[in-house]
Amino acid sequence: MKAGVFVEPGRVEVNNEVPIPKVEGENEVLIRVLRACVCGSDLWWFRGINPRLHGSFTGHEAIGVVEEVGSAVTTVKKGDFVIAPFTHGCGWCAACQAGFDGNCLNAPQEMNAGYQAEYVRFKNAGWALIKVPGEASDYTDADLNSFLTLADVMATGYHAAASAEVKEGDTVVVMGDGAVGLCGVIAARMRGAKRIIAMSRHVDRQELALEFGATDIVAERGDEAVAKVMAMTHGSGADAALECVGTQLSLDTAAKVCRPGAIVGRVGVPHGEDVDTSILFWKNVGLRGGVAPVTTYVRNILLPAVLNGTIHPGKVFTKRFTLVQIQEAYDAMDRREAIKSLLVIHDA
Known part of the structure; x- marks a missing residue:
């Protein structure tokens, strides 16, 4: 599959030969990514202000369709349309129970990357993953953009x-x-x-x-x-x-x-x-x-507000790119030519 990788400050590229992830744990799912995006926090390492490992996968916001489901996951099934937050709350630790799933005590921190790719493996999927009613094709382009903001920036x-x-x-x-x-x-x-x-x-x-x-x-x-x-x-x-x-x-x-x-x-x-x-x-x-409790806010407050048309946060996406244009997407944000860059990975 194709996946975005960090090369050096000021340079990202697409690796065309990354193996498609496999579901390894019972509480994981494989997601076919429809849309991802560039986050303002990505610019800190893109500009060389924060260190980042050469060759590491990029991105932490996505929406997509479930392709494979671990044996313990009962909340979503193959074919479901989902929002993949950058947080991976377990739902039962003290932090999640208190409404701070962004600080989940069982979150797999190493998984908070790799969303700018054709597929992503998502851990703690049974609780953290957010199912959107219906199919992606049921929604307008603007709706899809708003759903994507719920993976991070609107919740933050x-x-x-x-x-x-x-x-x-x-x-x-x-x-x-x-x-x-x-x-x-x-x-x-x-x-x-x-x-x-x-x-x-x-x-x-x-x-x-x-x-x-x-x-x-x-x-x-x-x-x-x-x-x-x-x-x-x-x-x-x-x-x-x-x-x-x-x-x-x-x-x-x-x-x-x-x-x-x-x-x-x-x-x-x-x-x-x-x-x-x-x-x-x-x-x-x-x-x-601090870190936003994405799943808690989205499930209880923000997804209903998008579904009923109360809010339209997807308007923050002012430039659109394909995955192979990932360098241009980062450059547009770095130069303030885009408020937020959208990456269209697969058609809905």
């Missing part, structure tokens, strides 16, 4: 809002205008925020943020951004901030724009920041967040 954006305890009537600041930040705007609206201030310097992302429910755009950064938000909130600050970037500047700004007692929902993958906790202490600002 929702985790930012849930961690920040966004509630009805809140004023929320969203740090980051990538796919996760834009999905954070959707999530804040879903949870009833009255005012959503999106931090964005890019016109195409600003327009999508407004379409998703943002009420205000702030293009400034750092202290200028803080001053503007404080002026917009009459000196009080926001009720919640969603940190969807992962840099020190983003986290520092998020803490400073909050009112006393607010919470920063942090889902941006940390990159070398040195958090000044005194900012949090003197303002009584909380800091929560």
Whole structure:
């Protein structure tokens, strides 16, 4: 089969001679991938900021069709249309039972890769895999894109809002205008925020943020951004901030724009920041967040919202590629020519 692999910073390619994975464990399934995508977090190793092993398989978001099922899997069967989260929650450990399947104590971390391929082997499939009603061919192209966001970015954006305890009537600041930040705007609206201030310097992302429910755009950064938000909130600050970037500047700004007692929902993958906790202490600002519990959110909240047309997160995909165009897909995101790059692997 064909599969995306990492070569060196700035370079990915397709290996045409990768063996199709086999179901080895009783709680595994083999999935024929219909669509995958490039994640903003992939850019950290693509740009050489984070190390990655030469020849390692790429990708951690996909939708597809079940091809083979392990003997212990009863929740899906061959031919089912499924969402494959980047998390592999077991469903019964203490973390999963508490609603944090992104931190599953039995998750196979080595399996969180290889989704940018024609087939993927998925562990802990009996609980973590999410079945979509009907067949993929029953849905529109836009629907399929929205389902794909549920494998990561929409769930991660929702985790930012849930961690920040966004509630009805809140004023929320969203740090980051990538796919996760834009999905954070959707999530804040879903949870009833009255005012959503999106931090964005890019016109195409600003327009999508407004379409998703943002009420205000702030293009400034750092202290200028803080001053503007404080002026917009009459000196009080926001009720919640969603940190969807992962840099020190983003986290520092998020803490400073909050009112006393607010919470920063942090889902941006940390990159070398040195958090000044005194900012949090003197303002009584909380800091929560981490890896999203994808299956928990998707099954209970997000999949129903996509199915009934309440949300349309698939609009974050602004460029489309085939698997053999994987280099172009990464380049488009690296150059900010795409908000999120879609990889069409097989036809529905």
